[in-house]
Amino acid sequence: MSPEKRLAPYGDYSLQAAAERILTRHRDHIRTQKPHVAVAKLSKILEATLKLSNRQGFQAMSLRDLAEAAGLSMGGLYSYFDGKETLLVMILGEVSSAAETLLEAAPDDVRADPVAHLEWLIAMHVLLSEAMQPFFVFAYMEAKSFPAPARKRAIASEAATEAIFARVLAEGVARGVFKVDDPDFAAALIKPLLQDWYVKRPKYAKRGVSAEAYAAGVSDFILKALGAR
Amino acid sequence: MSPEKRLAPYGDYSLQAAAERILTRHRDHIRTQKPHVAVAKLSKILEATLKLSNRQGFQAMSLRDLAEAAGLSMGGLYSYFDGKETLLVMILGEVSSAAETLLEAAPDDVRADPVAHLEWLIAMHVLLSEAMQPFFVFAYMEAKSFPAPARKRAIASEAATEAIFARVLAEGVARGVFKVDDPDFAAALIKPLLQDWYVKRPKYAKRGVSAEAYAAGVSDFILKALGAR
DNA sequence: TGAAAAAACGAGCGAGCGCTCGATTTATTA
DNA sequence: TAATAAATCGAGCGCTCGCTCGTTTTTTCA
Numbered sequence: 001m002s003p004e005k006r007l008a009p010y011g012d013y014s015l016q017a018a019a020e021r022i023l024t025r026h027r028d029h030i031r032t033q034k035p036h037v038a039v040a041k042l043s044k045i046l047e048a049t050l051k052l053s054n055r056q057g058f059q060a061m062s063l064r065d066l067a068e069a070a071g072l073s074m075g076g077l078y079s080y081f082d083g084k085e086t087l088l089v090m091i092l093g094e095v096s097s098a099a100e101t102l103l104e105a106a107p108d109d110v111r112a113d114p115v116a117h118l119e120w121l122i123a124m125h126v127l128l129s130e131a132m133q134p135f136f137v138f139a140y141m142e143a144k145s146f147p148a149p150a151r152k153r154a155i156a157s158e159a160a161t162e163a164i165f166a167r168v169l170a171e172g173v174a175r176g177v178f179k180v181d182d183p184d185f186a187a188a189l190i191k192p193l194l195q196d197w198y199v200k201r202p203k204y205a206k207r208g209v210s211a212e213a214y215a216a217g218v219s220d221f222i223l224k225a226l227g228a229r
Numbered sequence: 230m231s232p233e234k235r236l237a238p239y240g241d242y243s244l245q246a247a248a249e250r251i252l253t254r255h256r257d258h259i260r261t262q263k264p265h266v267a268v269a270k271l272s273k274i275l276e277a278t279l280k281l282s283n284r285q286g287f288q289a290m291s292l293r294d295l296a297e298a299a300g301l302s303m304g305g306l307y308s309y310f311d312g313k314e315t316l317l318v319m320i321l322g323e324v325s326s327a328a329e330t331l332l333e334a335a336p337d338d339v340r341a342d343p344v345a346h347l348e349w350l351i352a353m354h355v356l357l358s359e360a361m362q363p364f365f366v367f368a369y370m371e372a373k374s375f376p377a378p379a380r381k382r383a384i385a386s387e388a389a390t391e392a393i394f395a396r397v398l399a400e401g402v403a404r405g406v407f408k409v410d411d412p413d414f415a416a417a418l419i420k421p422l423l424q425d426w427y428v429k430r431p432k433y434a435k436r437g438v439s440a441e442a443y444a445a446g447v448s449d450f451i452l453k454a455l456g457a458r
Numbered sequence: 459t460g461a462a463a464a465a466a467c468g469a470g471c472g473a474g475c476g477c478t479c480g481a482t483t484t485a486t487t488a
Numbered sequence: 489t490a491a492t493a494a495a496t497c498g499a500g501c502g503c504t505c506g507c508t509c510g511t512t513t514t515t516t517c518a
Contacts, residue, residue: 079495199421262463291504
């Protein structure tokens with residue numbers, strides 16, 4: 001099993017694949033005609049944006065620095081987006097789209113068992129945020145500077161994720177597998193544990209904790225807190 | 230028992246008190262002579278900085294907007310700091326100083342029992358971050374744009390907090406109260422649960438969860454995960 | 459009350475920002 | 489290979505930024 005396969009079981013989360021999806025989503029605002037040219041340059045732009053933004057913040061990243069890092073001129077950049085804010089929206093859209101698609105994709109046999117379902121959700125979230133780490137860090141750190149509609153969507157997306165967890169927890173409580181007073185509150189506590197993986201990545205890297213090990217450790221911690229172990 | 234007393238048992242966490250401590254810490258760089266004038270204006274500056282920064286980010290806050298919000302002129306601001314970055318460092322210093330001081334102040338009878346000590350640490354962290362919420366949000370959100378020395382200190386401060394939790398956990402394991410394979414890993418998972426309180430405050434406010442209720446809920450969740458309940 | 463000290467003012471500075479657009483290079487095709 | 493289309497270039501525009509400093513207002517106290 002290849003590492004990519006293992007880390008991102010459902011879908012292709014490479015930069016190129018992301019660039020292709022973004023190109024499709026914003027085709028009418030991107031002036032460059034030939035898809036292979038557009039995808040290649042867009043990949044470079046995304047890579048450079050994530051690198052510069054995650055170091056100093058999106059706001060502090062100048063388009064001149066971005067142009068140089070991406071190997072384009074100032075004017076060249078504007079063939080791929082119509083303003084700095086659009087670049088932000090492109091990346092955010094890719095993150096929430098990937099998360100929403102993946103977390104709803106649990107196989108039926110997994111859904112059948114609340115414990116298995118919960119473990120699956122945790123593992124998938126950790127592995128997805130591992131495969132798309134710079135994207136997730138970006139979306140998390142820049143959330144407050146999103147334009148209003150994008151911020152609303154981000155909040156809704158986060159609430160939807162939490163609702164998925166809450167549903168699984170409630171189901172487990174109904175079946176007597178989980179012993180929890182307030183499933184909604186417990187669901188609210190799961191999200192920050194998942195976010196810590198990509199937000200504080202250097203900490204875990206320094207300790208040699210892999211994505212799989214983190215997912216297993218967090219699963220164990222949460223299941224014990226839910227009275228399932 | 231007054232709410233302030235209940236929420237912040239050790240020390241005064243009002244804006245004025247913070248301004249006084251900051252004035253003491255930066256006396257030689259603040260041009261205004263009379264302490265009561267300096268503290269009053271500094272309070273206004275702090276309040277306005279936290280308000281504007283936590284809405285749009287420190288970098289995006291202009292000093293012209295800050296001056297207006299604080300009731301001073303552009304030139305007037307520079308009697309209180311020698312540059313925008315110093316303002317950031319002032320606030321960061323106040324946060325880490327408050328956290329370090331408080332968390333080391335556990336009474337002996339609390340320290341004697343790992344469960345009580347852990348509960349005390351959780352409650353104090355939640356209540357402190359409640360009393361100084363805008364400060365904590367600021368420090369958390371702007372961490373990546375700190376100047377290098379301040380960032381190092383912030384990371385060290387976070388590691389120190391985690392080490393306190395790890396020590397209590399190890400002690401509990403040694404006494405057979407906690408059943409945990411890896412106390413360091415478990416300690417790493419506690420921090421994000423404490424941070425969620427102030428980072429995602431609107432979420433909990435909407436649900437009517439008070440600081441005390443959050444501290445109790447998180448304590449319960451963690452103690453169950455540690456096998457102590 | 460009036461002169462000295464303290465505090466606050468705000469127009470103006472150089473720099474860097476996002477963004478534009480006519481000129482130029484590169485790729486395509488008859 | 490010449491003509492056309494596609495892609496890229498980068499100096500320049502208007503604007504806002506952090507910051508300065510000579511001036512004005514306020515406070516202090518003999």
